[in-house]
Amino acid sequence: MEKPKRDVDFLVVGQGIAGTVFSFLLDKNQHRFIVLDSEAKPAATDAAAGIMNPITGKHLTLSWNYQELYPIATTLYKEMCRELGLEIQLEKPVVRAFKFQTQLNDWEYRSSQQRYAAFMTSPPSTIQNEPRIKTAVGKGATAYSFQIPIHELRKRWKSHLMDKAVYLEDSFDYSAVAWEGGYGMYKDIKFKHLICSEGAYVKHNPYFNYLPFDPAKGEALIIRINNWYNDIIYKGNVFIAPWDGEELFWVGGTYAWHTENPYPTAEKKAQLITQLESMFDGDYEIVDQVAGLRPATKDRKPIIGSHPDIQGLYILNGMGTKGTSLSPYCAKQLYNHILHKAPIDPEISIDRFTSSP
Numbered sequence: 001m002e003k004p005k006r007d008v009d010f011l012v013v014g015q016g017i018a019g020t021v022f023s024f025l026l027d028k029n030q031h032r033f034i035v036l037d038s039e040a041k042p043a044a045t046d047a048a049a050g051i052m053n054p055i056t057g058k059h060l061t062l063s064w065n066y067q068e069l070y071p072i073a074t075t076l077y078k079e080m081c082r083e084l085g086l087e088i089q090l091e092k093p094v095v096r097a098f099k100f101q102t103q104l105n106d107w108e109y110r111s112s113q114q115r116y117a118a119f120m121t122s123p124p125s126t127i128q129n130e131p132r133i134k135t136a137v138g139k140g141a142t143a144y145s146f147q148i149p150i151h152e153l154r155k156r157w158k159s160h161l162m163d164k165a166v167y168l169e170d171s172f173d174y175s176a177v178a179w180e181g182g183y184g185m186y187k188d189i190k191f192k193h194l195i196c197s198e199g200a201y202v203k204h205n206p207y208f209n210y211l212p213f214d215p216a217k218g219e220a221l222i223i224r225i226n227n228w229y230n231d232i233i234y235k236g237n238v239f240i241a242p243w244d245g246e247e248l249f250w251v252g253g254t255y256a257w258h259t260e261n262p263y264p265t266a267e268k269k270a271q272l273i274t275q276l277e278s279m280f281d282g283d284y285e286i287v288d289q290v291a292g293l294r295p296a297t298k299d300r301k302p303i304i305g306s307h308p309d310i311q312g313l314y315i316l317n318g319m320g321t322k323g324t325s326l327s328p329y330c331a332k333q334l335y336n337h338i339l340h341k342a343p344i345d346p347e348i349s350i351d352r353f354t355s356s357p
């Protein structure tokens, strides 16, 4: 075993949005920590639109635990944006463009239900009449929806960690970890707690690769639309959401399972163009294509908590399609579990896979 040069409370592996938010909590609470990330493979966080949408899917269902998740997430992200000098409006409506009367009827029926009413509205006439969004029968808008620039926060947080000399660019070598006397050693770093937040690359983690992950690859286009100063998220066959810069928009995303290739493909580019043109009327230019592996799980819930056998080893993963809204809630759950022995929400706890029935 190497002689330790650094002695920390936490070693965090992976700085996607999950590792970013968890290390933000550590920093805020003045813990000694190191974050380690390899830049070798794309993070899902860099491909994501960062949308937090209360009403999801064809069946217009309320997203899991949204009432609890969104206040925790927005409070944390506002704090982070302030600290990192990002001045932006986070709240944005998601406006659905309906092609068929049945879709509009479904929207109206749902919004008449008490649980849904606060989240579903009718957009103002300027949005109803937006000429570039093709709509046959009308539009519906959500309230309490947000767009968080998680890729930008990840980038700025990395710089912050580098300035504090607590960031290591390294591909974590699991065979170089040793556990002894209530501590762990990784190369020359001695630590009390190891947090694994590697997203879909968890399959290379020998401690946690037995868990039922089911990654879903996603791709998106970044397009330029001249003279469209739009700060609204539109949803038809795809989402069209504002991106970095006034005339840039994110168009996505696609889904593909059973692939480990995290890079963009020509096939999905063609699919996205068709989907975009089915709902957008106007000129545009493609400036980039992004892709990533969403760390989804078989039961579509995160996986948080302590390793069943190794003390001091934890997982913070399984954010799936909703890492923006889930990461702050999950990071707080794990933080309070480690620091204050608070129980983890059973729906997201690793114990659902390791406890005896």
Ligand SMILES: Cc1cc2nc3c(=O)[nH]c(=O)nc-3n(C[C@H](O)[C@H](O)[C@H](O)COP(=O)(O)OP(=O)(O)OC[C@H]3O[C@@H](n4cnc5c(N)ncnc54)[C@H](O)[C@@H]3O)c2cc1C
Binding pocket: 013, 014, 015, 016, 017, 018, 019, 036, 037, 038, 039, 040, 041, 042, 043, 044, 045, 046, 047, 048, 049, 050, 051, 052, 170, 171, 172, 173, 197, 198, 199, 200, 201, 202, 217, 218, 219, 220, 252, 253, 254, 290, 291, 292, 293, 294, 295, 317, 318, 319, 320, 321, 322, 323, 324, 325
């Ligand atoms: C096209 C697309 C669109 C999406 N849109 C949205 C959206 O609008 N809203 C939303 O909430 N979610 C969205 N998502 C999902 C969201 O991106 C994920 O839920 C979230 O980013 C997962 O974050 P993570 O930190 O768990 O993983 P990642 O962002 O993948 O980060 C994992 C990090 O761990 C690092 N790593 C892995 N293994 C190692 C190792 N051995 N050593 C060192 N570092 C390692 C990787 O390099 C990476 O940086 C989208 C995803 C895609 C692909």
